[in-house]
Amino acid sequence: MSRPTIGITSYWAPVQLGKWSGRATVTFHGYVEGTRLAGGRPLVIPADPYLADDPDDVLDLLDGVVFVGGDDVAPELYGAERDPRTGPRNERRDAVELSLMRRTLDRDLPVLAICRGIQVLNVARGGTLIQHLADHIDQRPHREDDSTYGVHDLVTVPGSRLREIVGERATVHSHHHQGIDRIGEGLVAAAHADPDGIVEGLEDPSRRFCVGVLWHPDADAEGTGAGLFQALVSSTG
Numbered sequence: 001m002s003r004p005t006i007g008i009t010s011y012w013a014p015v016q017l018g019k020w021s022g023r024a025t026v027t028f029h030g031y032v033e034g035t036r037l038a039g040g041r042p043l044v045i046p047a048d049p050y051l052a053d054d055p056d057d058v059l060d061l062l063d064g065v066v067f068v069g070g071d072d073v074a075p076e077l078y079g080a081e082r083d084p085r086t087g088p089r090n091e092r093r094d095a096v097e098l099s100l101m102r103r104t105l106d107r108d109l110p111v112l113a114i115c116r117g118i119q120v121l122n123v124a125r126g127g128t129l130i131q132h133l134a135d136h137i138d139q140r141p142h143r144e145d146d147s148t149y150g151v152h153d154l155v156t157v158p159g160s161r162l163r164e165i166v167g168e169r170a171t172v173h174s175h176h177h178q179g180i181d182r183i184g185e186g187l188v189a190a191a192h193a194d195p196d197g198i199v200e201g202l203e204d205p206s207r208r209f210c211v212g213v214l215w216h217p218d219a220d221a222e223g224t225g226a227g228l229f230q231a232l233v234s235s236t237g
């Protein structure tokens with residue numbers, strides 16, 4: 001039985017492997033393993049600048065896409081003045097992922113957008129972001145520190161796809177300092193953090209499967225996070 005091929009976005013990062021160091025194409029293992037365990041064929045997509053102009057070059061090979069976490073999306077792309085606490089701009093990654101996202105949605109390929117991914121989804125649809133949540137709420141449940149996941153509860157919206165997948169309530173791992181501000185066209189809120197109300201999930205009900213989550217199911221891809229990867233893979237059939 002053929003497995004559906006699921007593209008997984010990636011980025012360049014400096015690495016040290018023994019005595020060798022250099023820049024590498026990176027995506028964390030949880031995204032790959034979550035896809036594999038759900039019955040998908042993981043295919044890592046390099047941040048190839050060619051894809052900013054021709055995303056179909058890779059989308060023709062895929063049955064669905066996981067957009068992964070990482071750097072802040074440049075606020076210039078959603079018309080905001082840069083907050084000094086927003087991370088440095090990664091023009092290459094932003095251009096490739098926004099192009100891939102828009103074309104993936106045009107083609108109605110299934111999308112699971114995680115952390116940065118949900119932010120890319122929202123910006124691609126004309127939405128905006130809160131650049132620093134700590135100005136508005138206690139950020140620690142969402143990001144304990146720069147290298148530690150926060151853990152918090154969330155409540156899903158009745159009738160949403162996320163409620164079908166994760167239930168009415170869930171405890172999740174998060175690592176973000178930004179959030180959803182104005183929700184993009186065609187998207188609806190599907191989950192909120194408890195107790196601060198931050199939007200933790202977005203969906204496009206008009207698409208076959210378009211789900212974005214601000215938390216990290218990849219942090220527990222063999223446990224509570226598995227359902228999201230399974231739902232993505234199942235939607236490709």
